[in-house]
Amino acid sequence: MTIANEDLINAAKEARANAYNVYSKYRVGAAIVDDRGHLHVGCNIENAAYPLGSCAEAGAISAMVQQGGKRIVKIAVVGGFGDIGACTPCGGCRQRIHEFADGDTIILAIDDSNEWQEFSIGDLLPASFHLD
Numbered sequence: 001m002t003i004a005n006e007d008l009i010n011a012a013k014e015a016r017a018n019a020y021n022v023y024s025k026y027r028v029g030a031a032i033v034d035d036r037g038h039l040h041v042g043c044n045i046e047n048a049a050y051p052l053g054s055c056a057e058a059g060a061i062s063a064m065v066q067q068g069g070k071r072i073v074k075i076a077v078v079g080g081f082g083d084i085g086a087c088t089p090c091g092g093c094r095q096r097i098h099e100f101a102d103g104d105t106i107i108l109a110i111d112d113s114n115e116w117q118e119f120s121i122g123d124l125l126p127a128s129f130h131l132d
């Protein structure tokens with residue numbers, strides 16, 4: 001099964017609506033298509049103890065793994081407000097995505113302008129750390 005970019009982005013937007021972002025006010029949603037064509041979503045969940053907050057990508061990856069997905073075929077990350085622009089995955093999430101990505105994994109970063117940027121994991125995390 002293939003999911004069109006627009007549909008994956010809409011799933012990430014729906015997930016973003018559930019963000020628990022009371023501290024930063026910055027909403028993020030992520031949606032993954034896994035190697036079986038299944039969809040998994042996540043949103044950012046903040047905490048009064050700030051470092052305990054978790055990113056949208058972490059939630060979506062967690063859902064994928066829990067449901068038996070092995071690899072990320074495509075991930076859309078939707079954030080952005082004001083002049084901050086599209087939410088490209090943070091450094092930690094680049095490493096999280098890398099763990100389940102291949103050379104042809106597609107990473108879409110979108111803001112409210114609805115114009116997405118497309119990256120590979122090599123674009124976002126060159127010279128990455130890995131143990132294999």
Ligand code: THU
Nearest residue numbers: 024026028044055056089090093
């Ligand atoms: N955030 C994400 O969910 N994903 C990212 O890749 C970047 C940052 C969240 C974390 C925090 O809740 C808010 O955005 C502001 O940093």
